[in-house]
Amino acid sequence: MQKPAEQRGIAEDLSISGLSRSFSAPNGTELKVLDDVSCDIAAGETVAVVGPSGSGKSTLLNCIGSLERPNSGSIRLGDTEVTSLEGAELAHFRALRVGFVFQDHHLLPQLTALENVLLPDLAVGGREQAAERARELLLGVGLGGRVDSFPHQLSGGERQRVALARALINAPGLLLCDEPTGNLDRQTGDDVVALLLDIAAGQPVTALMVTHNLRHAARFGRCLQLHDGKLRPVEFDERGEVLDGPPGEAGT
Numbered sequence: 503m504q505k506p507a508e509q510r511g512i513a514e515d516l517s518i519s520g521l522s523r524s525f526s527a528p529n530g531t532e533l534k535v536l537d538d539v540s541c542d543i544a545a546g547e548t549v550a551v552v553g554p555s556g557s558g559k560s561t562l563l564n565c566i567g568s569l570e571r572p573n574s575g576s577i578r579l580g581d582t583e584v585t586s587l588e589g590a591e592l593a594h595f596r597a598l599r600v601g602f603v604f605q606d607h608h609l610l611p612q613l614t615a616l617e618n619v620l621l622p623d624l625a626v627g628g629r630e631q632a633a634e635r636a637r638e639l640l641l642g643v644g645l646g647g648r649v650d651s652f653p654h655q656l657s658g659g660e661r662q663r664v665a666l667a668r669a670l671i672n673a674p675g676l677l678l679c680d681e682p683t684g685n686l687d688r689q690t691g692d693d694v695v696a697l698l699l700d701i702a703a704g705q706p707v708t709a710l711m712v713t714h715n716l717r718h719a720a721r722f723g724r725c726l727q728l729h730d731g732k733l734r735p736v737e738f739d740e741r742g743e744v745l746d747g748p749p750g751e752a753g754t
């Protein structure tokens with residue numbers, strides 16, 4: 503099943519309401535990672551999510567991207583209730599409506615950069631002009647000359663650029679990035695975030711990025727902090743200093 507052409511490449515609204523997710527801790531108690539979380543993100547917004555390690559940032563992103571199911575609550579992307587998707591609709595949603603970038607690039611080592619970018623397209627049957635789009639995306643992330651390179655021939659930053667291009671191959675309305683700069687040095691991480699924000703400004707996509715880096719978070723349209731299972735806004739001044747929100751808890 504393919505998303506109709508006219509729906510592709512459109513940034514999507516995200517509306518989260520009463521979202522809860524808990525896990526059983528080894529000692530038998532219940533660990534409430536997301537506790538009645540609600541938030542609305544408008545189409546085209548760029549949002550950073552910060553919070554201490556273990557506060558549930560990945561759980562939140564995974565629930566939004568349908569990789570994990572919440573215990574209760576609603577996640578709506580556009581007019582789709584993500585939490586009730588199943589079977590072919592779920593596969594379709596994951597392949598076409600949402601793009602993921604993780605801390606680890608997850609590129610397949612035996613495939614070239616171009617082939618890696620094309621993988622999500624193959625998952626939906628392989629479309630005409632996909633190779634052309636993949637080349638354009640690689641050009642857009644500054645790797646026009648590296649399409650035939652294998653992951654081991656690329657630097658960490660270059661591999662994350664390929665991962666970013668791969669996340670965008672099916673023109674998703676939502677881009678979810680979970681600490682994409684976590685393994686990169688400062689300059690390379692700054693460059694990847696600048697690229698991500700450039701991309702988000704230049705094409706119709708709603709972007710959420712988890713980060714520990716408040717300098718990066720301050721560059722996003724909005725910043726939310728996850729703490730004690732709740733999401734709350736973090737405000738920055740024009741120099742990127744935290745105005746409102748507990749900085750010590752936001753990460754480094």
Ligand SMILES: Nc1ncnc2c1ncn2[C@@H]1O[C@H](COP(=O)(O)OP(=O)(O)O)[C@@H](O)[C@H]1O
Pocket residue numbers: 525526533535553554555556557558559560561562
């Ligand atoms: N599948 C799971 N089973 C049990 N506990 C989990 C599972 N996934 C995550 N957790 C726990 O939930 C909490 C939040 O995890 P996570 O979302 O990965 O946090 P973050 O990304 O903010 O570091 C952690 O305490 C983690 O150990």
Ligand SMILES: [Mg+2]
Pocket residue numbers: 559560561680
């Ligand atoms: Mg995480």
